[in-house]
Amino acid sequence: MESPRIFTTEMFFQNQDEKLWPRRLLHIPSMTSVEREGEHTYMGIAKPEYNILSYTWGRYEVPDGLALHFKNVDWKIPSIDPSRFTVEDFQRTLLAVSRDTPFIWLDVACIDQKNYAIKMDEIGRQAGIFYNAKDAFIWLHGSSALRLREMFDRFFLLVARLDGEAVEEIMFDEHTTITNNWEPDDGDSDIFVGENSFLPHCIRDRDWVTAMHTCLSELISDVWFSSLWTLQEASLRPDAWFLSKDGSIVPRQGYAEVALMNLVHGMGAIERYLSKALYMNKPESDDSLDEVLPSLKVLESIVEQVGLGGWENPSTLYGSARFRTCIDPLDRIYGIMQIFGLRLGAASDPSRSYTLDDLEHQLATSINEVSPMMGQLFVHTEPVSFGKCWRISQNSRIRTALRSESLMTLNLSKICLDEDERPVFAGSACHFRKIAQQWTIAEEGNEGWQYWGVDGAIHLIALDENEFWYSRIPEHLRRIETENFALNQSLSELLSEVAGDELEVLRLGQLLDPEDEDGESPTTPGSVGILARRVILHGETFWQRLGVCVWAMDEGRQGAGDIWRTVEYGLA
Incomplete structure (x- = not known):
């Protein structure tokens, strides 16, 4: 049996060489595009340190205009609309990126x-290229350093x-600064959601919600946040530093500079609390959230x-x-495949x-x-073809309850293509009615798992939107978040x-608590399965996926x- 392990995208790199060095590096002192010699040598230097820049330009290319000149290239360097950034802006930024290395x-x-073949080969090496870079930078060429600092400071404040840690400094006069601290949210000021979950008081504060909406809208107005390729680059190097239009590193109040990871952590905190506010249970008598x-x-x-x-999670990323x-x-696909180490x-x-x-x-x-x-x-949030x-x-x-960034998983099945290139599930399955009976017994026995932050949670069913969903499921049961x-x-x-x-559950494996240190014999595993319906088409039997289900109960209980029985089912 497979050992439990925290699921990370590194799993996709296990059979690959992560040390894929780029075909070329740019030598800044001479502005020369240097071709690689052997596996990792440039200008006679083996495995040189180099930095990397994430930015976006494809939407702003113009047919004529000034462009940077690089030696040893035989392709046209694009001219960019100078209202977006100028050659001088670009030069200053490249010098900033190469602050401690010539490459x-x-x-x-x-x-x-x-050269299409070379271009696609290099696109298939992006993970290695970003992996090997010493430092990574993100160029937000639409904003000045002052404007970015103001936006980031406001965002982090x-x-x-959300954690009751905010500090605001107010200038009383030119000699006096008053520090305003918000009290930490506690049980007296929090909105309780479910039995073990709570929301910070500010989440129902219309002023806070409006301020966050304005701040985020302004921040992500930079084109970097709307580019597909930068989504991959961000995930490959979340430690990247932000640069402003003039190439200077963006400072942050109380810190030297702003890194992408700071923004990611902030967005994650917002997402978690929004999920609780919008989708988890709240007392019927508490209508404090309704207004916002x-x-x-x-x-x-x-x-x-x-x-x-x-x-x-690939589904979240592709979505x-x-x-x-x-x-x-x-x-x-090409713009995100290397996050998972794939060459498709x-x-x-x-x-x-x-x-x-x-x-x-292929993905x-x-x-x-x-x-x-x-x-x-x-x-699926829209119907797909059979x-x-x-x-x-x-x-x-992915459903809110399963959006954990680090899921410890134990795979108990396989899904692979057969000789006819059709997907086949190999593992264990059971009739839906039988497992539904077990869920009822588990509820009566007060079994459950606190993984979702709610005592007594036995099972969660998440259905795909399809013809079955539309014709058989009433509105109030279609989206149980x-x-x-x-x-x-x-x-x-x-x-x-x-x-x-016609309905069966195909068992995929178990979700384990990431805080379970040994992970060998967890006492309260959460199991995951495909909800599938038997369909006979042209005399052949297929199993059409209708959604997924997750459940938590004592698997050692009698019955x-x-x-479960071992099966091999063709999936549809």
Whole structure:
């Protein structure tokens, strides 16, 4: 049996060489694009230190105009609309990026823009290129250093209020500064949600919500936050430092400079509390959130579009990618595949042509082969064609209760393609009615798992939107975001009634508590399965995915383990 392990994107690199050095590096003192000699030598220097720059320019290329000149390149360096950034701005930034090393990696100078095979090969090496860089920088060329500092300071001040740590300095006069501290939120001032969860008081403060909405909207107005390629670059180097329009590092109040990870942590905190406020149970007598709920939903949509979180789950990442801008639709895959160490489509075989559907199929196949748990922890928010239900899509998302950035997983199944290139699930399965009965018994015995922050949570059913969902499931049971046993029990009973023996649960594996240090024999594992319906098409039997379910109960209880049998099912 596979050993439990924290799921990270590094799992995708296990059989690959992470030491993929770039084909070229830019030598700043001579402005020369230097070709690699051997595996990692440039200008006679083996494994030189180099820095790397993440920025966006593709949308602002103009046919004529000034452009930087690089030696030893035979492709055209793009001219950029000077209203976005000038040659002088670019030069100052490159000097800042190379502050402690003569070498940097820069896409326009280091990727052959006219040779498609070479270009795609280098795109398939982005993880190694970013991995090997000494320092990484993000150029927000749409804003000055002063404006960025003001925005970041305001953002971090607002985030700090979530933990009751905010400090505001008010200038009383030119000689006097007053420090205003917000009191930490505690049990007397928090809004309780569920039994073990709470919300900080500021989450229902309309002024705080409005201020955060304004701050985030202003901050992410920079084009870097809307580029698809920068989504991948951000996930590969979350330690990158922000640079302003003039190439200077952005300072932060009380700190030397602002790193991307600071922003990621702040966005994560906002996302967690928004999830609690919007989707978890609250006492019926507490209507304090109702007034700000519409504003919180708008704020949630902004956080989702930014996508600076959930990098350890492919479904969340691909879902965020749909909000990003790209020139070629295929970049929806090419622009994120290296986060998972994958070389798909033309990056693996440039002699063929590919459609977005081809690339989605390759992405889903690769992810499921590495971890069927992560390959299936999603729901479709729009109907997909029969035969593609098992694959993630741009409209996939992950339920709030399962958006942990570090899930310890234990895979108990496999999902691979057979000789006819069709997906096959190999593992254990049981009739839905039988496991639904076990969930009821577990609830009566007060079993459960506090992983979701709610005592007594037994199971969670997350359904895909499809024809079954529309025709068989009433509105109030379609999107159960909470770990509410009563609603899930009602849905279980309905599914048992309308689907009968056609419905089974295909067990993927277990979610374990990341705080369980040994991870060898957890006492309260959470199990994950595919909810699948038997469909006979042209005389063949397939199992159409209808969603996923997660449950927590004592697997050693009498009868709980007897319901499973070993199967091999073709997925649809």
